[in-house]
Amino acid sequence: MFRNSLLLVFILLFISSCSRKKEEVSEEVLRPVKYGMISLTSDALRESFSGTAQSSKETKLSFKVSGKVNSIGVKVGDVVRTGQPIARIDETDYNVQYEQSKANMKSVETQIKSANSQLINSRANYLRVEKLYENNSVSLSEYEAAKSAYELAQASYDASLAQASASERQVESAKNQVTYSNLTAPYTGVITSLMVEENELVNAGTPIVTISSMINPEISVGVPEKFISRVSKDQHVDISLSSLPGETFEGHVYEVGFSSMGGSTYPVTIRIDKPIDDLRPGMAADVHFNFGAVDLKEKLIAPVAAVGEDNTGNFVFALEAEEEHFIARKVNVDVGNLTPSGFQVECGLEKGDLVATAGLSIILDGMKVRLMDPKQ
Known part of the structure; x- marks a missing residue:
C-alpha cells in the first residue's frame, strides 16, 4: 500500500514538470x-547653403560731441527701450557755453530795445523836419541830416535783429551740445557690444556701444552663382539651426544681392516667418532651397x-x-x-x-x- 502511494506521487510530479516545460516552450x-x-x-532639386544669423538692424551708437565718458548705464546683453539712457559724457563745458549763449542773447535783446528806441526818435524827428523843409522853415542841410540819422537808426535796428537771429541759433546750438552729451537708444533692442570704458576720452563719432534689433531676425547666406538666378524675393525656404538640432523653421527670401560677395557667391537675406527667442546673432544655420522639380510625380x-x-x-x-x-x-x-x-x-x-x-x-x-x- 505504501509503495503504491509513493509511485502515484512520483507520477503526478513528473506530469506537472512536463506541463510546465510545455508552457515554457509555448512562450515565444x-x-x-x-x-x-x-x-x-x-x-525636386533641393540644395542647402550655410549661413549666419543676424539682426535685421544693427547700429553702432556714438556721441556727436567729444569729452570724457562719465557713465555707462548698460551691459552687454541688456534689453533697452527707445529713448533709454545708454551713456553720458562730461557736459560741464557745454553747459557753460549754453549759459554764455543765453547771456549773449539777453545782451542782444537789450541792444534791440535801444536800437528800436533810437529808430522811433529819429523817425519822428525826420518826419518833423521833412514838413518844416516843405514849408521852407529849415535848410536843406538840416533836412538831409535828419534823414541820414533816420536811415542810420533803421540800419542799426535791422542789424540788431540779424544779430538776435544769430544769437538764437547759437543758443539752440549750445543747447544741442548739452543734449548730445547724453546717448540714448534709438530703438528697442539688445546691447551686443561695449567699445569704451568709463573715464575714457572719446571724440565725436567714436563708437560707444552696438545695439541690435530684436524683431525680424535674419539669416545671411551665400548662394553660388550656379543657383542665384533661381532665387527670388519671397521664395519659401526651410531653415535648420545647429543650436537646435532636429527642428526646422519656415522662412522666405527677403533680399537677393545683385553683386557677388567677392567670390562666386551672392548674398541672400532670409527672414524667419515665425521668429524664435532662442535665435541669436552669429548662430550657424543651414538654409534649404527647393529649385523647381525635374519630375513632379x-x-x-x-x-x-x-x-x-x-x-x-x-x-x-x-x-x-x-x-x-x-x-x-x-x-x-x-x-x-x-x-x-x-x-x-x-x-x-x-x-x-x-x-x-x-x-x-x-x-x-x-x-x-x-x-x-x-x-x-
Missing part, C-alpha cells in the same frame, strides 16, 4: 526591431538604413501587423536616387508602410517581431 520570445516609415516626395522614399543588399539585389523588411506582433516580410525593391530623406524605391511598398531599419542581417523572412520603443 519576439525580437525587437527599430523601424521607419515609407514616405512620398517629389523629385511623387515617389516612395525609404529610410537609408532600411535598404539592404544580398545576392538577389536590394531589399527591405516590411513589417506587417498581425494580432499583437508583426511579421517581417522580405520585399525586393529597385533603388533609385538618394535624397535627403532616403532612397527612392519601387515595387511592393506603399506610403505609410513600416520597415525595419536595423539588424537586417539577422532578421529572417517571416520572423515574428515587435516594434522597439523609439525612445530606446
Whole structure:
C-alpha cells in the first residue's frame, strides 16, 4: 500500500514538470526591431547653403560731441527701450557755453530795445523836419541830416535783429551740445557690444556701444552663382539651426544681392516667418532651397538604413501587423536616387508602410517581431 502511494506521487510530479516545460516552450520570445516609415516626395532639386544669423538692424551708437565718458548705464546683453539712457559724457563745458549763449542773447535783446528806441526818435524827428523843409522853415542841410540819422537808426535796428537771429541759433546750438552729451537708444533692442570704458576720452563719432534689433531676425547666406538666378524675393525656404538640432523653421527670401560677395557667391537675406527667442546673432544655420522639380510625380522614399543588399539585389523588411506582433516580410525593391530623406524605391511598398531599419542581417523572412520603443 505504501509503495503504491509513493509511485502515484512520483507520477503526478513528473506530469506537472512536463506541463510546465510545455508552457515554457509555448512562450515565444519576439525580437525587437527599430523601424521607419515609407514616405512620398517629389523629385525636386533641393540644395542647402550655410549661413549666419543676424539682426535685421544693427547700429553702432556714438556721441556727436567729444569729452570724457562719465557713465555707462548698460551691459552687454541688456534689453533697452527707445529713448533709454545708454551713456553720458562730461557736459560741464557745454553747459557753460549754453549759459554764455543765453547771456549773449539777453545782451542782444537789450541792444534791440535801444536800437528800436533810437529808430522811433529819429523817425519822428525826420518826419518833423521833412514838413518844416516843405514849408521852407529849415535848410536843406538840416533836412538831409535828419534823414541820414533816420536811415542810420533803421540800419542799426535791422542789424540788431540779424544779430538776435544769430544769437538764437547759437543758443539752440549750445543747447544741442548739452543734449548730445547724453546717448540714448534709438530703438528697442539688445546691447551686443561695449567699445569704451568709463573715464575714457572719446571724440565725436567714436563708437560707444552696438545695439541690435530684436524683431525680424535674419539669416545671411551665400548662394553660388550656379543657383542665384533661381532665387527670388519671397521664395519659401526651410531653415535648420545647429543650436537646435532636429527642428526646422519656415522662412522666405527677403533680399537677393545683385553683386557677388567677392567670390562666386551672392548674398541672400532670409527672414524667419515665425521668429524664435532662442535665435541669436552669429548662430550657424543651414538654409534649404527647393529649385523647381525635374519630375513632379511623387515617389516612395525609404529610410537609408532600411535598404539592404544580398545576392538577389536590394531589399527591405516590411513589417506587417498581425494580432499583437508583426511579421517581417522580405520585399525586393529597385533603388533609385538618394535624397535627403532616403532612397527612392519601387515595387511592393506603399506610403505609410513600416520597415525595419536595423539588424537586417539577422532578421529572417517571416520572423515574428515587435516594434522597439523609439525612445530606446
